Amino acid sequence: MAMPQNSTRENGFCFTQTLDFSHPSPHPGNAGRTFGAVSGQDACGTPLSNGITSSGVPSPSDSCAEPLCSATSAEEETQPEGGIRYVSAEEEELACGWGGVTPGCLQLCNTSKGVLFFLCVASFLQGMTVNGFINTVITSIERRFDLRSYQSGLIASSYDIAACVCLTFVSYFGGNGHKPRWLGWGVLVMGLGSLLFALPHFTTGRYEARSAAEVGVCGGNQSLPCSQAASSLSGYRFVFMLGQFLHGMGATPLYTLGVTYLDENVKTNYSPVYIAVFYTAAILGPAAGYLVGGMFLNIYTEIGREIGISPENTLWVGAWWIGFLGAGAASLLISIPILGYPQRLPGSQRYIVMRVSEAHQIKDGSHKKASDPNFGKTVKDLPRSVLLLLKNPTFIFLCLAGATEATLIAGMSTFGPKFLESQFSLSASEAATFFGYLVVPAGGGGTFLGGFLVNKFKLRCSGIIKLCLFCTVSSLLAILIFFIHCPNMPMAGVTQMYNGSALPGGSLNLRAACNMECGCLQETYSPVCGSDGIMYYSPCHAGCKKVSEDIRNGKKVYHECSCVNKTLLPSPGHAEAGKCTSSCAKKPLLLCFMFVVILFTFLSSIPALTATLRCVSDRQRSFALGIQWIVVRTLGGIPGPIAFGSMIDKSCLLWQDQCGEQGSCYVYQNSAMSRYTLIAGLVYKVLGTTFFIVACLLYKPPPLESAPGSSDASENGNSDLQEHKPSLPADEDI
Numbered sequence: 001m002a003m004p005q006n007s008t009r010e011n012g013f014c015f016t017q018t019l020d021f022s023h024p025s026p027h028p029g030n031a032g033r034t035f036g037a038v039s040g041q042d043a044c045g046t047p048l049s050n051g052i053t054s055s056g057v058p059s060p061s062d063s064c065a066e067p068l069c070s071a072t073s074a075e076e077e078t079q080p081e082g083g084i085r086y087v088s089a090e091e092e093e094l095a096c097g098w099g100g101v102t103p104g105c106l107q108l109c110n111t112s113k114g115v116l117f118f119l120c121v122a123s124f125l126q127g128m129t130v131n132g133f134i135n136t137v138i139t140s141i142e143r144r145f146d147l148r149s150y151q152s153g154l155i156a157s158s159y160d161i162a163a164c165v166c167l168t169f170v171s172y173f174g175g176n177g178h179k180p181r182w183l184g185w186g187v188l189v190m191g192l193g194s195l196l197f198a199l200p201h202f203t204t205g206r207y208e209a210r211s212a213a214e215v216g217v218c219g220g221n222q223s224l225p226c227s228q229a230a231s232s233l234s235g236y237r238f239v240f241m242l243g244q245f246l247h248g249m250g251a252t253p254l255y256t257l258g259v260t261y262l263d264e265n266v267k268t269n270y271s272p273v274y275i276a277v278f279y280t281a282a283i284l285g286p287a288a289g290y291l292v293g294g295m296f297l298n299i300y301t302e303i304g305r306e307i308g309i310s311p312e313n314t315l316w317v318g319a320w321w322i323g324f325l326g327a328g329a330a331s332l333l334i335s336i337p338i339l340g341y342p343q344r345l346p347g348s349q350r351y352i353v354m355r356v357s358e359a360h361q362i363k364d365g366s367h368k369k370a371s372d373p374n375f376g377k378t379v380k381d382l383p384r385s386v387l388l389l390l391k392n393p394t395f396i397f398l399c400l401a402g403a404t405e406a407t408l409i410a411g412m413s414t415f416g417p418k419f420l421e422s423q424f425s426l427s428a429s430e431a432a433t434f435f436g437y438l439v440v441p442a443g444g445g446g447t448f449l450g451g452f453l454v455n456k457f458k459l460r461c462s463g464i465i466k467l468c469l470f471c472t473v474s475s476l477l478a479i480l481i482f483f484i485h486c487p488n489m490p491m492a493g494v495t496q497m498y499n500g501s502a503l504p505g506g507s508l509n510l511r512a513a514c515n516m517e518c519g520c521l522q523e524t525y526s527p528v529c530g531s532d533g534i535m536y537y538s539p540c541h542a543g544c545k546k547v548s549e550d551i552r553n554g555k556k557v558y559h560e561c562s563c564v565n566k567t568l569l570p571s572p573g574h575a576e577a578g579k580c581t582s583s584c585a586k587k588p589l590l591l592c593f594m595f596v597v598i599l600f601t602f603l604s605s606i607p608a609l610t611a612t613l614r615c616v617s618d619r620q621r622s623f624a625l626g627i628q629w630i631v632v633r634t635l636g637g638i639p640g641p642i643a644f645g646s647m648i649d650k651s652c653l654l655w656q657d658q659c660g661e662q663g664s665c666y667v668y669q670n671s672a673m674s675r676y677t678l679i680a681g682l683v684y685k686v687l688g689t690t691f692f693i694v695a696c697l698l699y700k701p702p703p704l705e706s707a708p709g710s711s712d713a714s715e716n717g718n719s720d721l722q723e724h725k726p727s728l729p730a731d732e733d734i
Helices: 028-032 104-109 112-144 149-175 179-203 232-251 257-264 271-296 322-339 349-354 366-371 379-390 393-423 428-456 461-483 587-603 605-614 618-637 639-649 670-698 710-716
Strands: 076-078 528-530 546-549 556-561 573-577 652-658 661-668
Touching: 104 112, 112 149, 112 179, 112 232, 112 257, 112 271, 112 322, 112 393, 149 179, 149 232, 149 257, 149 618, 179 232, 179 257, 179 322, 257 271, 257 605, 257 618, 271 322, 271 428, 271 605, 379 393, 379 618, 393 428, 393 461, 393 587, 393 605, 393 618, 393 639, 393 661, 393 670, 428 461, 428 587, 428 605, 461 587, 461 605, 461 670, 587 605, 605 618, 618 639, 639 670, 661 670
Parallel strands: none
Antiparallel strands: 528 573, 546 556, 556 573, 652 661
16 A cells, blocks of 8 residues: 655655555565564554554554654664664553553543543642632631731742742653653642641631620620730641642643643644643633632531521631542542553654644754754753743743733732622622632633634644734723723711711721710621611611511611611611622623623633644643743732732722731722723733734744645644655655
8 A cells, every 4th residue: 555645843754655564574674665674563453553554454543553653752763774764663551551550441541532531620620729719718717727818828829839849840851751640640749738738627626706696786795805916826827838839739740741741642733622621621620619619618617516606707717628628539539540641642653743843943943952852851951941942032922921911810810709899799709609600601611712713723823823912902902891890889987978978088987976885896897788778887887786687588687777877767777787789880891891801811821822832842842831830920820919919909998907907908999999900901911912912023933845745734634644645656765
């Protein structure tokens, strides 16, 4: 049969001569015509390395097939006179299993789809734990272990610190090693981190809520002792930091080696879709973490113990630790199958042979060094690897663009629920759930759609960067919606005087004649909504004297409230626990454009990642992703929440008073919050647009003659060897 045309990136050889597989050649010197010396039947039966059996029947999907020729394999030893390199007869272990244990049933999962499933589960667990549970329970942990806000901030940032420390080492050595083993051990370490994070619940005594009957009602017991001395429980913050550090270490291989392992084992044009599915699972994880974590917080932390307070009470601590136990156990289980995968999947080598390089061409030709099979296997090559990436301007500006997008994503994911809570007068749990519903279709859908578009239109590297530019400009225009905002709900003593007049100079005045005799404390913030539609700082500040519970919704209802306007009521007003419901007419418009901003921001994530993989040499992919993650976390992920938080704090109207010390913000001015969010969004979106433009202008693709024959096939999905048509007569030698 006629052998189809092939090409590689390194030597660009192609051959169309007739190959005879009917019998082995006894002379190695005839290897230029026959493959008897290197082919034959392997341990699984009949298939040859490129999926051609002795009878000439193609079988590219056979799991036992080994690749015939490789452009990057270090095992290429034979170099016949025709200039064609052949893979040695030494067989590679491609079975799925652990050491000598390779059950036949496991081989059903030894495919790219099997790997994708397990990596999706791992990324889902990582997102649910780190970006879901942590953000949901951080307030409960502060309350339970007497932590300050900056201490809980250190707990959250320990994840990014660990990732930055480990990224260079993991991406460099893991990229040239056995990727599934690095991935499996990483997921296992991540599981141990989750179990460690839940450990303080079991090593501390029972939580005793300092509560008294009817605290907060006018005339009730208003004493709340201040604890000036730091509690001994605050030392547990180091345990939480260590747990987060293990989370960061374990997740490091997932988004570097996991991405490149998927990319290496699928067709070039299918790679963006696989990566998009992988990242979509990572985005759905936090949404599940918000929903499940919020559900667990409605359970008291000491399960089975009767308590006289409800989840709405500021002293309530929910069962924050349950989610970490479940996620930790699931991570330990999912690491077992990942550890069993081979270094490369069966049949994947043919995708490497067919792949066309789109790496940026450096003027001095130094990018060719990365094509050496021995490059990157020792520490000595580390400085040269870094230098090659620094000489690649497309890679550098893609990293900077990724950092600006990461800043927005990190800032919005942290303060997005707070923005909704303030603008629409929602409770914290309602805002978190609402934001989760917004992120799932916009973030998850945008991530998957980005990979689908790259595959659908067969985009090459320059086209992918232009798609990223289009998405960034679209989200830049949509972010202008923050020019509008919802007005603050009227709050007595905070946004207006008790008699309805404006507060002078934005000052705070919670005392009035109607609550002067109540002895209310500013430390007890528990907002209530009066029957007059005005919010009050607490039942005490509303002058309420009695309390009951609404059977319909379980909320507390306060009666005989002297401060509630009763001009139209026959008896003293009443108030209901919680904030007043906002009737902002701009709510649908704000939500619609927020959806567009999130959609287009995530729509560019997978194309940008794909462009990064394609603009560097194959052997530098894992290391390039590692360096990119360092840049993204250092310039975006870590400072992003700090920058957004600092700007949003400038819009605070009412600060918490913790025994004379300033705590967190209770009430924000909505107009100022929208204005500062708009400024931050515009700055980072303009920077991102600029970086994508520069990356597109400076990208220098390989010359067309370096990608003969297989370029069309590779881009159009015809990657099976038998589908390529020879460009030369079958009897002509190359």
